[in-house]
Amino acid sequence: MGLTINDILAAKERISGYTVCTPLLRLTNLDKYLGCEVFAKAECMQITGSFKLRGAMNKILSLTEEELKHGIVAASSGNHGKAVAYAAKKMGIKATIVLPYTVAKIKEDTIRSYGAEIIKCDVNERFEAAEKLCRERNATLVPPFNDETVMAGQGTAGLEIMEQCPGLDTVIVPVSGGGLIGGVASAIKAVSPQTKVFGAEPASLPRYSASLQAGKPVTVDRKATIADALVTNIPGTVCFPYVASNTDAFADVDEEYILKGMKLLLLEGKLLCEPSSGISLGAVLQGLIPVKATDKVCFFISGGSVAFNQLEILDNITI
């Protein structure tokens, strides 16, 4: 565990010209629904639409001239792929994004629009394909989460939150492999130890709840979830100890409540997020995280990648 608050502070300095300090919104109209003073960290308004740019940018800005010359590689059709492609374009270096044959056209088009090279392979072979590419080209892999430099980048959002509202009682973070919460929780506990940090993961993929109970990363069954950015079925081995040390508890949120959270944020909070971000509101709506009317609670809105026709998933959801 080599990641310290100084790494996160250095990351903040490093990426500041490439990312935006997203607003921490005080959404008073949600208070009565969630039973607390509601704040939302709007990373859906981050460049490329999610927090992922923070980690990707910190990783790339930490490479040597020599490494930059050989380009970077990532395997992701989602927010991480977009972030890496954008970051490479900004830096004037080459990015290759490995996508599954089954990738949605809109995602492929977005990544291509940033000028990245796209290589396709079978969905189960994409990480292997990315590693092979790196070996062949002497290129650098930018991992989506299991990396301390990436985590330090994500942690900058935690620093911002506590600067924007120093008195926050609770921060609730969507979790997949643990790169975001690993960084954010490390930052928050360093500057404000009394602030509680909760993780929210799909009940169908409770990899952190299971692993924290076991005291080590364990693999859970690969099951479906509407939260398509939260599908990892084992904690990152690098992330796990930071998460174990710096979080207060985890909520395993049902699919219905993930969507309730997304719909509530849209209709009453007036913010559009992806289903994976609705989970932080869903955790409270489902009664899994204790909050009081006087608590200042920050819901981390990790991203806003949602197509218009995808909104039909909310059709029959009541809030």
Added chain:
Amino acid sequence: MGLTINDILAAKERISGYTVCTPLLRLTNLDKYLGCEVFAKAECMQITGSFKLRGAMNKILSLTEEELKHGIVAASSGNHGKAVAYAAKKMGIKATIVLPYTVAKIKEDTIRSYGAEIIKCDVNERFEAAEKLCRERNATLVPPFNDETVMAGQGTAGLEIMEQCPGLDTVIVPVSGGGLIGGVASAIKAVSPQTKVFGAEPASLPRYSASLQAGKPVTVDRKATIADALVTNIPGTVCFPYVASNTDAFADVDEEYILKGMKLLLLEGKLLCEPSSGISLGAVLQGLIPVKATDKVCFFISGGSVAFNQLEILDNITI
């Protein structure tokens, strides 16, 4: 024309405990679509979901004890009705809202939830009915726009905008009767005369363009528009001179561009607004308001009253 900047400053002080200072959001992801540095004044996040609470609250807080005792009346099924009902509840006084028989159930339910009395009548008789009620009960009518105290309340949003970003080049405001832009433009020109203020109104109801050309309020044909909060067909006689003195130009925006603006704000800006607010983005998308890449442009997002099933109006709109 008795409304001065001092009235707006006094209104700000008066209503500050009852309204929120909504965020002025820097939406960098919209810059490439709109060709300028995009800011959004998010009144969709105001209590009751629109700027209307500012004017209603200022009006009610300006009444005498005696007047308050006899209660208030408004004729509006939309944002103004909600605001007046909420304001009365906060003040512990009686509100009666006159609604047409044809009012949508969801709107009636919202107004009723604030504890207001509801009286229904034919849609064409609602203003007459409201005035009759006031006479019978010695109650006070809270007008939706054509009133200097209401305008002063709306103007507080203009003061906030210029405090939040003093260097704004341009502010674009949705317009119906002229209460919002009358107040906002008066405030902005008083504190920052070089900032341009544009009005945006539906091309199907160009009451301000026509009236400014005629030099006096003129009535335009009553036509349909998707912007259901912007349906007035003649400028308010009280508002008109303030608008004429303090705005730079008007854009008459086509229905298609109103919806394009709403969809763009939702999908790329991640903010949900009502169609009537999409019009400010639509004005620039349609090329009706000149902007440069280095211009700081504030799009006034007047409200967020939109039901989930209403989003289908965006189905076939391209951005």
